[in-house]
Amino acid sequence: MSRKPYEPTLPNTWWLEKPFYIRYMLREMTSFFVGAYVAILIVGLWQLSQGPDAWGSFLGVLSHPLSVIFHVLAFVFATFHTVTWFALTPRTTPIMRGDHFVPPGPIIGAQYVIWAAASIVVLAAVLW
């Protein structure tokens, strides 16, 4: 005749339960590729400071097939990061115009415009 509440615990596989959570986990996993990629570039920067030869061997590593495979993956994940990040912005920074909130569409759209512009600038600088 007395209470005995059942205390559930969340298993470590909780995120496999629903597509929604899997998507979240993929989004969070973008951090692995982001981190790894910038770490590689920082190493490259260090190589750059060590002179042309070191830089050259760094470029050599970059063109190794495994490296290319990694970067293709990283590109996919980074783009996924971009898309999910933009999609969440209306939630983090709601904008009011007059008596109403600006709907998500324009806020998200504006970010894509900025993204495109930034990418073009980078490409142009590289190619010039």
Next chain:
Amino acid sequence: MSDTTTFTLEVLRYNPESDDVPHAESFSVPYQEDWVVLDALNWVKDNVDGSLTFRWSCHMAVCGSCGMMVNNEPVLSCKAFLRDYLKDGKGTITVGALKNFPVEKDLVIVMDSFMEKLEAVKPWIIRTTEKPVEEGTFIQLPKQLKRFKHHTSCINCLLCYAACPQVGLNPGFIGPAALALAHRYNLDSRDQGKDLRKDVTASEYGVWECTFVSACSEVCPKDVEPAGAIQEQKIESSIDWALDHLIPGRKAR
């Protein structure tokens, strides 16, 4: 009801006096086009087993009592129509207690932790001086109301707590609904208590535990947008923290 279609209602049951873990029990229930899951549960309670235990009251999606996991999604059972889960009125619907809470019995959860968190965020208007009644109401422009109105719609149904993995992973996390409510008061033009609330909302049990899963806002039946409320508070509290550390003396409130 002669040739009624029946479907299977599979309920995760837990009786603290005889069970150690919940177990599933199936009931065969007549299908009615207009019925919601709550109606089916009431049918079972009335006709099959009076000991089946669940909370409900309003049957109109506003009292917040009847949240449960239906087919593993947190929903208000009084707004979960059978027809949306079954094909031709046939099939199985599973029902269980809301996730991330201790289970008292059957579908009834223990919600003490939420009540404590709710109280902790000081969900009331805080003012340095009270306005006398004789002076009438405050002026609040429609756009000032609009700014926080959606955050006032929370019915404390706790679906968001069941959906948020961080609630399950970190029991101390104040959680989506309570944090949204704190934000609601912070944004209210009549309130002056933001700073007091921040001691709680910007603590390590507050907004920082949220990893922006957004499941809370997805399952919220009242469009409260707790995910947004939390991120806005992260930004604001971060700016606040930075100013506290940059401007000498600001911190001494």
Next chain:
Amino acid sequence: MDVIETDIAIVGAGGAGLRAAIAAAEADPSLSVTLLSKVYPMRSHTVAAEGGAAGVAKAEDSLDHHFNDTVSGGDWLCDQDAVDFFVAQAPKELIRTEHWGCPWSRTPDGKVAVRPFGGMKIERTWYAADKTGFHLLHTLFQTSMKYPSVKRLDEVYTTDLLIEDGRIAGVLAHEIRSGKPMVILARSVIICTGGAGRVFPFTTNGAIKTGDGMAMAFRAGVPLKDMEFVQYHPTGLPGTGILISEAARGEGGILVNKDGYRYLQDYGMGPPDPWPRKKAMELGPRDRLSQAFWQEQQKGRCIDSKWGDVMHLDLRHLGEAKIAERLPFIRDLALSYVGVDVVNAPIPVRPVVHYTMGGIHTDITAGTPVPGLYAAGECACVSINGANRLGSNSLTELLVFGAVAGRNAAAHARGVPMPSHTNALAQADGHRKRVVALLERSKGTESVVGLRTALNDTMETGCGIYRTEDSLRATVETLAVLKTRFANVAIDDKSGVYNTDLTGAIELGNMIEIGETMALSALQRTESRGSHQRLDHPARDDAAFLKHSMAHRVEGEAPRVEYRDVVITRSQPAERVYGGEAK
């Protein structure tokens, strides 16, 4: 048994109970206030109120207008001293809730907006979109958390009042989640347990509205006043009984029959245009509108739907923008529960039991005849609603009289000693036996559902919108039988933890007693007034019945109904005029 001592015990944490708790805590922070509720406070049925709360707000309005609308709306069965007090306090109480953060809807210049409501001459209904009760309840609940002297006992089920030497001594309750009985000794007790709509099968009332407090007070010797007056709301959703607020009509919605005709003009409510016109057509009082539905139904002019006879409530002409701003919840409810988007189609509606005007007899101090016992909210009858409550008066009522009850209970508590343990425990043991019997009776011949269905059926057929001597007699007889059958009721769940089977059975017992007071009071009132319509006595009879009926409990027998004069100060009974002739 656990014993808790408290200065003030409040049973019920809906709008009235919370307001009372705040008032008591503000009146004297040194007094301990214990707030008991069978559900978490925010689940209380105040949460379901949609339309609004009345209180004079506009310059062209006046307290006199509000008074007159209320008294005539109540068919002169209101106690006018109470109404005067009520209308004067109403704006102040509403302003207080605004200061506490209630998100009232606003006019473009930032003032609180008001909307028209049935039977009200001038717009004076404050609203928070169409979720007024929800916002009010959450505002009160959240505000109540800031008072340290208020201790809540959530999900604690009160079964009985304890009385010592004719004055209140506390309550007997049990904690639902453990089943543990507990005695709460108190110097003052306030009952705020809400209405009893669940006595009827088809109601807007939530599962918790089973009239527990009324039954407890009744058993403790307090008379129940004007119990025959049960309000039908004209626009509930068929099937579920979910309310489509009067606000829908206040904003301009119209009611039509199967010919697309605005039938209310045939029942003294016209002319239909110009629309909207206050106190006319769809903005008439609820009793008249519900009765008109019944008349049309007799004439076969209802719309035949899969849920049976309905009328159409048409909002389409309001336009999507206005609907989205003022009636979002209505739109959501209609879409979910009857599959109708009000922007493109009319809503099927029918009358449904909504409100109990009668209740625990209280006076203008919210006090009952038992010293130290107070009551407020829908469970009480201070008599501001008379024979028919005007929509939006009751949310205000629970604020005004909840506050009065809280203050007076505090004042009383300061002046009396704590009741004795021994006495209270002995009484509690006696009452507890009834509960234990329900748990222990292993092979009863009766089931809760069976009796509840029988109760609901007989109330609907015998004591509904229209009543006759025969129908009421039959109901009274059935109820007497149900009372004896209840002694044999058995339940499936014998456990201690969270036993809703048990609480359901106790509630059933309460409802049978309440139903009996309703039917008997209705049988003896051989006139028609407000919501009480007798086909065999269609006229109002002021000579004999300008009186409150007072049902007293008699052990082992049917209740005894006596009468008490209505307090009339300045408005003599006259004809109730609505439609174009209403000024």
Next chain:
Amino acid sequence: MSKTTGRKTYTRANKPLVWFPFAGGGLVAALMLPVMIFVTGIAVPLGLIDAEALSYDRVYAFAANPLGKIILFGVLVLPLWHAAHRFRMTIQDLGARTSGSRSVVAALCYGFGMVFTLLCLAALLSFW
């Protein structure tokens, strides 16, 4: 019956220290990383863009320029901290729950951020 007993005391956390770089880095990563990964990891190694684009001289000139240094620092270090923080939370999501394991994960992730931040600084400051 549930009554708030023994109220917790809450104090403000210093989380903004990591949250600011997380949020800023997330934005920078969203805008810049896809195109950068594309250029350095895919297009140049595969010869889609002339290798000259990443020649020692060009990159050195950019990195030696003070403005270039600031840009590189921002584009590398902010996403680095973004990734460090997010990865830390992800590991917690996957099961590091006890306060002990949480601290270890935090030390590893932020340690990683620290090491590469210093490496990046060292590289950038080593040539002018």
